[in-house]
Amino acid sequence: MARSPTTSDVFNAIAEVRRREILDALIAGERAVGTIVADLSLSQPQVSKHLRVLSEVGLVKCRAQGRHRLYSLEPAPLRPLHDWLATYEQIWNDRLNRMDEYLRELQEKGEQQ
Amino acid sequence: MTPNRHRSAHIEFPNELDVVITREFDAPIALVFDVLTKPEHVSKWGATPPDQMKECSIDLRVGGNYHYSFVTEDGTECSFHGTYLEVEPPTRTVETWLFDGWPDAEAVETMELHETDGVTTLTMRLAFRDKAGRNHMTRFDGQQDSFDAMEDILTSLLGPTGTLPS
Numbered sequence: 001m002a003r004s005p006t007t008s009d010v011f012n013a014i015a016e017v018r019r020r021e022i023l024d025a026l027i028a029g030e031r032a033v034g035t036i037v038a039d040l041s042l043s044q045p046q047v048s049k050h051l052r053v054l055s056e057v058g059l060v061k062c063r064a065q066g067r068h069r070l071y072s073l074e075p076a077p078l079r080p081l082h083d084w085l086a087t088y089e090q091i092w093n094d095r096l097n098r099m100d101e102y103l104r105e106l107q108e109k110g111e112q113q
Numbered sequence: 114m115t116p117n118r119h120r121s122a123h124i125e126f127p128n129e130l131d132v133v134i135t136r137e138f139d140a141p142i143a144l145v146f147d148v149l150t151k152p153e154h155v156s157k158w159g160a161t162p163p164d165q166m167k168e169c170s171i172d173l174r175v176g177g178n179y180h181y182s183f184v185t186e187d188g189t190e191c192s193f194h195g196t197y198l199e200v201e202p203p204t205r206t207v208e209t210w211l212f213d214g215w216p217d218a219e220a221v222e223t224m225e226l227h228e229t230d231g232v233t234t235l236t237m238r239l240a241f242r243d244k245a246g247r248n249h250m251t252r253f254d255g256q257q258d259s260f261d262a263m264e265d266i267l268t269s270l271l272g273p274t275g276t277l278p279s
């Protein structure tokens with residue numbers, strides 16, 4: 001699946017540490033913007049900007065409750081990222097496990113000498 | 114399956130251009146450095162079966178080139194090459210990184226080693242020149258079969274402070 005290199009991209013959305021912190025805060029449940037602002041010691045405009053990016057890629061959804069806007073986590077868009085990451089991690093683990101085995105063999109040989 | 118004495122590789126995406134991989138090994142730093150930079154060693158572990166190592170040359174000095182390639186089960190050859198920019202045994206090398214499968218992607222790879230109490234930590238940072246290059250690593254191929262590990266992903270993607278509701 002080719003993607004356009006815009007901000008409307010899950011990967012770019014979570015590449016920013018503050019946005020990961022916001023997602024983190026939402027794992028425990030729905031939060032009002034004001035609560036996120038207080039929890040993360042960020043300014044309201046900063047949080048709003050990050051929430052807008054997260055909404056654009058579908059990682060959070062928003063509903064109004066009275067005068068408050070409540071945000072919640074929508075993990076589904078992480079799925080392709082997870083699949084990709086799992087593959088990538090598997091490749092690296094296989095490779096580094098092999099290096100680990102090789103290092104052990106070398107050291108065992110060294111001890112025998 | 115052999116259990117790992119250390120945690121498996123840890124992969125991070127600290128910003129839009131970098132990929133960072135860390136892994137610990139129960140071996141002294143000098144040996145780990147040799148295993149990573151000497152062709153007689155890399156040719157032994159560099160390809161994961163059924164892939165087979167085809168070429169491995171490493172000229173370990175500033176301005177020296179490296180090239181290695183492996184062949185996958187279906188006969189596809191994957192070739193990587195680059196030039197060393199910094200060589201500081203046994204702690205650090207910096208080299209350009211080019212993969213012939215992604216001709217528009219250029220990266221600088223920094224490999225750092227650190228030893229504590231006989232355990233050597235390898236940190237590899239792949240810094241892509243631009244987002245177009247890094248995007249190769251995030252171009253999903255539509256493989257959407259596993260939804261099981263969503264908790265794992267949330268934990269790993271949201272960082273070390275991530276906690277999931279019980």
